[in-house]
Amino acid sequence: MPSGGCWCDGTRYEYGVKPLERILCHCITCQKISGGAFTVNLMVPTKDVHMTKGAENLKSHTQDHILGGKLSVYFCGICGTCLYKQLHMSPFDQNFVIQSGTLDEVEGKLGADVEPPDQESFIERRAGWLPPFELIDMRNDSRKVVATK
Ligand SMILES: [Zn+2]
Numbered sequence: 001m002p003s004g005g006c007w008c009d010g011t012r013y014e015y016g017v018k019p020l021e022r023i024l025c026h027c028i029t030c031q032k033i034s035g036g037a038f039t040v041n042l043m044v045p046t047k048d049v050h051m052t053k054g055a056e057n058l059k060s061h062t063q064d065h066i067l068g069g070k071l072s073v074y075f076c077g078i079c080g081t082c083l084y085k086q087l088h089m090s091p092f093d094q095n096f097v098i099q100s101g102t103l104d105e106v107e108g109k110l111g112a113d114v115e116p117p118d119q120e121s122f123i124e125r126r127a128g129w130l131p132p133f134e135l136i137d138m139r140n141d142s143r144k145v146v147a148t149k
Pocket residue numbers: 006007008009010011076077078079080081
């Protein structure tokens with residue numbers, strides 16, 4: 001079962017299903033939350049995500065999101081690593097959005113390589129120095145393409 005955790009190991013989680021979607025996102029929210037140029041977001045139903053350590057250390061913060069609705073971030077109260085997010089807007093509120101960089105290493109593969117992204121969103125916000133990625137541009141109604149694979 002895929003598992004992950006924060007930098008200090010004070011919080012850990014696992015999930016029992018394949019992510020519904022794996023999206024590399026360049027939006028300003030993802031940049032601010034991660035502190036990086038983008039985030040790889042794994043959509044996993046909330047009922048399938050289980051805290052296995054440090055649930056009492058998990059903190060959250062909620063504010064308005066650019067897509068409308070509120071976004072909550074869930075992070076380790078000790079080291080500050082964001083494990084996942086949740087957009088409180090139907091149908092997105094059925095899922096947690098796991099930050100793929102928090103996944104555990106598997107057979108020498110870093111967490112971010114365990115669940116590579118299929119799609120790319122907010123391409124208009126991507127950093128100019130990034131090389132192109134061979135991912136589906138979500139602006140072109142890509143969900144159907146992914147679903148037929
Ligand atoms: Zn931590």
